[in-house]
Amino acid sequence: RRLRRLLSLDDFEPAARRHLPRPVFGYMVAAAETRRSLHANRSAFADYEFLPRVLVDVSGRTQETNLFGQRYASPFGLAPLGLSALSTYRGDLVMAAAAARAGVPMIMSGSSLIPMEQVAAQAPDAWFQAYLPGDEAGIEALIDRVIRAGFRTLVLTVDTQVPPNPENTARMGFSAPLRPSARLAWDGLIRPRWLFGTFLRTLLLHGLPHFENNYATRGAPILSGSVLRDFSERGHLSWRHFAQVRKQWPGKLVLKGVLRVEDACIARDAGADGIIVSNHGGRQLDGAIAPLRMLPDIANACADLPVMLDGGVRRGTDVLKALALGARMVFVGRPFGYAAAIGGEAGVRHAIGLLAKEVSRDMAMLGLRSLEEIRAADILRPCRPAG
Ligand code: FNR
Numbered sequence: 001r002r003l004r005r006l007l008s009l010d011d012f013e014p015a016a017r018r019h020l021p022r023p024v025f026g027y028m029v030a031a032a033e034t035r036r037s038l039h040a041n042r043s044a045f046a047d048y049e050f051l052p053r054v055l056v057d058v059s060g061r062t063q064e065t066n067l068f069g070q071r072y073a074s075p076f077g078l079a080p081l082g083l084s085a086l087s088t089y090r091g092d093l094v095m096a097a098a099a100a101r102a103g104v105p106m107i108m109s110g111s112s113l114i115p116m117e118q119v120a121a122q123a124p125d126a127w128f129q130a131y132l133p134g135d136e137a138g139i140e141a142l143i144d145r146v147i148r149a150g151f152r153t154l155v156l157t158v159d160t161q162v163p164p165n166p167e168n169t170a171r172m173g174f175s176a177p178l179r180p181s182a183r184l185a186w187d188g189l190i191r192p193r194w195l196f197g198t199f200l201r202t203l204l205l206h207g208l209p210h211f212e213n214n215y216a217t218r219g220a221p222i223l224s225g226s227v228l229r230d231f232s233e234r235g236h237l238s239w240r241h242f243a244q245v246r247k248q249w250p251g252k253l254v255l256k257g258v259l260r261v262e263d264a265c266i267a268r269d270a271g272a273d274g275i276i277v278s279n280h281g282g283r284q285l286d287g288a289i290a291p292l293r294m295l296p297d298i299a300n301a302c303a304d305l306p307v308m309l310d311g312g313v314r315r316g317t318d319v320l321k322a323l324a325l326g327a328r329m330v331f332v333g334r335p336f337g338y339a340a341a342i343g344g345e346a347g348v349r350h351a352i353g354l355l356a357k358e359v360s361r362d363m364a365m366l367g368l369r370s371l372e373e374i375r376a377a378d379i380l381r382p383c384r385p386a387g
Contacts, residue, residue, distance in 0.1 A: 026172020299326020
């Protein structure tokens with residue numbers, strides 16, 4: 001019943017703010033420093049307007065999307081979100097299950113509190129996102145584990161050379177490691193649905209949350225100082241490490257966090273199967289360009305490489321704008337995380353359903369019968385400056 005009042009993806013944020021303790025919500029909502037990139041991600045979509053085509057028979061339209069030899073029900077998926085099990089009981093499993101039932105891709109975060117093997121067993125089509133260890137033996141061991149777990153698509157996130165400025169999460173009372181405090185305790189106590197439904201249920205059935213997949217923090221409780229090690233070891237990664245992974249990983253390999261045309265080309269030449277143009281949802285380098293603004297150049301330069309995008313996608317119209325500018329698939333981060341927190345699997349299904357309905361409705365109003373038509377149809381142009 002509660003879910004029925006959530007009518008668009010933007011409705012999930014205020015609902016999650018009420019449902020979650022402030023530090024947990026603060027981690028999810030956070031963006032770096034001045035939040036310039038966060039806002040740019042949204043406003044970039046507003047810089048384009050549609051030129052709809054009329055009197056096209058769109059009654060049999062479909063938003064099915066083929067990617068990496070797989071057919072998806074919609075051209076969008078769930079972006080990797082770390083620490084999901086803090087906001088939702090068994091968060092990664094919930095999101096993987098919802099995505100599998102809806103037929104859309106879900107990328108499991110390497111910064112998860114659930115072992116990757118459990119997610120792969122329940123949702124064999126889920127993709128795995130890795131943060132690479134600092135040394136070659138560590139990389140080999142991690143990739144070996146991902147292979148053995150049964151994943152077929154691996155996403156390497158490369159825009160986290162160092163941890164982001166913790167300023168805005170600190171303002172909300174969140175820290176890594178998580179420090180128990182009177183504030184955190186009080187915040188939990190006044191939110192009994194989260195306290196019993198997520199926190200105590202997790203504690204009773206699975207113990208204190210642990211990092212399960214990151215190389216340096218594996219087995220470290222979320223309260224432990226070693227979570228910092230994980231990040232500080234990433235600064236020296238280079239294309240050499242990418243080449244190492246490509247050699248070892250037999251499945252599809254995707255690079256996430258690319259914003260430059262030449263990096264996209266290097267990735268393609270080094271054997272990437274796809275890239276996700278992303279500024280990490282405005283959470284890493286404040287002022288990093290909105291991915292949508294780089295998408296046309298990157299897609300044109302890498303016509304043969306599947307180019308995907310995330311950051312600020314909230315509407316069916318956003319999905320279609322990104323597709324029209326060359327994306328094969330887009331990913332949505334925060335809203336699906338909020339949806340899981342508020343309503344578990346049903347919440348995520350509801351959010352996916354809302355976005356899919358928007359895509360379908362918008363396709364009809366644009367005169368699109370299929371997503372293959374979208375680039376050729378020439379339905380988009382940049383807004384002309386007024387006056
Ligand atoms: C993220 N993101 C992220 N990315 C990644 O590669 N690994 C990760 O573990 C995480 N963790 C994470 C946690 C939370 C709470 C958020 C909000 C984001 C970035 C994420 O995958 C994606 O790039 C952005 O969230 C997309 O922007 P929107 O849709 O949130 O605007």
